[in-house]
Amino acid sequence: MLDEVNSQCPVARALEVLGDRWALMILRDAFDGLRRFSEFQKNLGLAKNILASRLKLLVECGLLALQPASDGSAYKEYVLTEKGRSVFPIVVGLRQWGERFLFEAGEARSALVDRASGHAVQMLEVRAGDGRVLRAEDCQRTLVRHT
Template sequence: MKRKSLADEKCPMARSLDIIGDWWTLLIVRDALAGVSRFNDFQRSLGAAKSSLSTRLKVLVDQGIFDIQPASDGSAYQEYVLTDKGLALAPVLTSLAQWGLAHAFKPGEQASQLVDKKTNRPLKDIELRSSDGRRLHASDIRFLSGLTEIPA
């Protein structure tokens, strides 16, 4: 079944999912944030078929999430390097990982952790904050349609 395009939706979440909404794509970006940059290394890490991985990387390059650059070691290889747009996905993936730790694992079950490189300690959970800094809960927010004005 062909996926319906969400590129013209008024909802920013729908447009985001149109670009990064499949799980392979998110795992590719996860690996890139962890330092993976070569096709073969992505393939080895993900266990993805070459054709699937190639297609997804092409979309990510076309969407400006990755740039293709000559290998940093001077070899004939190319590397996929996250752009600023790609790096901006780090909080999204961090939040998703934190949700997974809280809701997708049994108590005591082994799981990978996101840690601060400087201290090697787990990250503080991402929080919703208002423009004035108040901590918000899901019940404190609402989505306005693209046609509704946001009060100043």
């Protein structure tokens, strides 16, 4: 549970849901089209009890929804919700940071490409309302109340 100071921080709240490695890896696989428990388990090599608990959390938090299988079988499928799909830029940002800093030159790795063109996805940038690229030193935190 978050303390009073961190309860006002969107990063701290997001980490309560997304701060677990497996949660992000499950969402990564969901973006790649995986839907069934067995697909996630095979791709991640994760113990079934851990996978079940992470999938349950992602459903409870509204990032995934459990629905009948699209092929009409008795299975259930986990599908991304709008809230879940909105995590995509976070996963892309982590991927791009990892590509930049955690691989040696010539080391094999997966790549994210635009399905339509086959070209690599451009680096994410944080931009001001007027389109300027912002760096960390250009920003500050402030407390706001949304109505």
